[in-house]
Amino acid sequence: MNETYKKLVDLYAGNELPEDLVQEMEQAAETDPELKHDMTSLRKTVETLQNDDFNFNEESYQRVLMKLYAKGGHLQTQSPDPRHLQYQLPMSG
Amino acid sequence: MPSEGSNDSLQEKRWLTALNEGDPRALGGIYELYGERIFRYTFRMLGNRSDAEDITAETFLRVLRRSGELRADGAFRTWLFRIARNLCIDKMRQHKLMELPADAAYPGTEEKSTLRITVQQALSELPVEYREPLVLCDLEEMAAREAAEVLKISVPALKSRLYRGRRALRDKLGGTQE
Numbered sequence: 001m002n003e004t005y006k007k008l009v010d011l012y013a014g015n016e017l018p019e020d021l022v023q024e025m026e027q028a029a030e031t032d033p034e035l036k037h038d039m040t041s042l043r044k045t046v047e048t049l050q051n052d053d054f055n056f057n058e059e060s061y062q063r064v065l066m067k068l069y070a071k072g073g074h075l076q077t078q079s080p081d082p083r084h085l086q087y088q089l090p091m092s093g
Numbered sequence: 094m095p096s097e098g099s100n101d102s103l104q105e106k107r108w109l110t111a112l113n114e115g116d117p118r119a120l121g122g123i124y125e126l127y128g129e130r131i132f133r134y135t136f137r138m139l140g141n142r143s144d145a146e147d148i149t150a151e152t153f154l155r156v157l158r159r160s161g162e163l164r165a166d167g168a169f170r171t172w173l174f175r176i177a178r179n180l181c182i183d184k185m186r187q188h189k190l191m192e193l194p195a196d197a198a199y200p201g202t203e204e205k206s207t208l209r210i211t212v213q214q215a216l217s218e219l220p221v222e223y224r225e226p227l228v229l230c231d232l233e234e235m236a237a238r239e240a241a242e243v244l245k246i247s248v249p250a251l252k253s254r255l256y257r258g259r260r261a262l263r264d265k266l267g268g269t270q271e
Contacts, residue, residue, distance in 0.1 A: 010256040045263040048212060049231035054136070056129035060146055064128065067150035068120075073157050075120040 005035060013042035101126060105169055112160045119160075124153050127170070130233060131177050137228040138181040139188075140217040148184060152177045174235075174243045178225070185221065215265035223258030230255055 011017045012025050029036035068075060104126050112119035131152050136145035155176050156163070163169060216224055229240040230251075241251040 010259070013259060014255075041263050042259060045259055045266060046231055048266070049227060049262075050234070052212070052232055054133055054232075056132045060132060060142060061128065063146045064132065064149045064153075065124075067146060068124075068153055071150065071154055073120065073150070073154045074117070075124060075153075076118045
């Protein structure tokens with residue numbers, strides 16, 4: 001595959017090509033299995049990254065807050081404290 | 094209707110002004126606005142939840158320490174990511190010295206977790222110069238110009254690394270991307 005096609009595939013994978021060029025690329029890929037594989041696999045890679053639904057869980061949110069408090073960064077958040085931090089346990093002994 | 098981005102920008106301006114005025118709620122507001130994004134970025138860079146928590150906390154401590162100098166001029170988010178990036182690079186240097194393994198485990202459905210771990214492992218194996226643009230542009234969906242500012246490189250250099258990084262990641266993921 002020549003360098004021009006390689007650059008076009010890079011732009012295709014990131015959805016950076018205008019619609020008319022996308023159609024031309026897809027038509028060219030119909031008769032070129034190597035080009036088709038490059039286009040499909042690279043776009044799938046980008047989609048896999050973009051569809052990542054990683055979330056910041058409650059434990060990490062609170063642990064970061066604790067680390068901030070421990071280093072003197074006292075801050076007030078609008079989110080309610082987790083249940084285990086809302087109630088003081090009775091002192092024993 | 095204002096976009097989510099412009100809402101974030103208004104919120105950012107509000108909290109930075111409050112921080113300059115010594116409002117004790119301001120750092121909490123900034124943490125709620127950017128905490129998740131900074132954590133996600135540091136986790137993707139380091140592949141380790143505990144380190145990502147440390148770096149996220151340290152990033153917001155830097156905000157507090159520099160609160161007198163911060164201005165709501167639109168460059169705050171870039172500055173914040175740059176701080177997190179520098180801290181990640183320091184942590185990676187420490188790991189290289191100590192040879193600590195990455196820990197990619199975090200909760201989710203089994204199938205999704207497997208895919209995430211595969212993606213995270215593949216990302217962790219990429220050279221940092223490829224990993225950074227992928228995390229900022231494809232995972233964080235940051236515009237090329239802003240990502241280039243965070244990395245202190247030109248936009249063409251960023252795009253070149255991004256395209257090479259995508260190809261390298263595709264090759265690492267192998268059959269899962271067919």
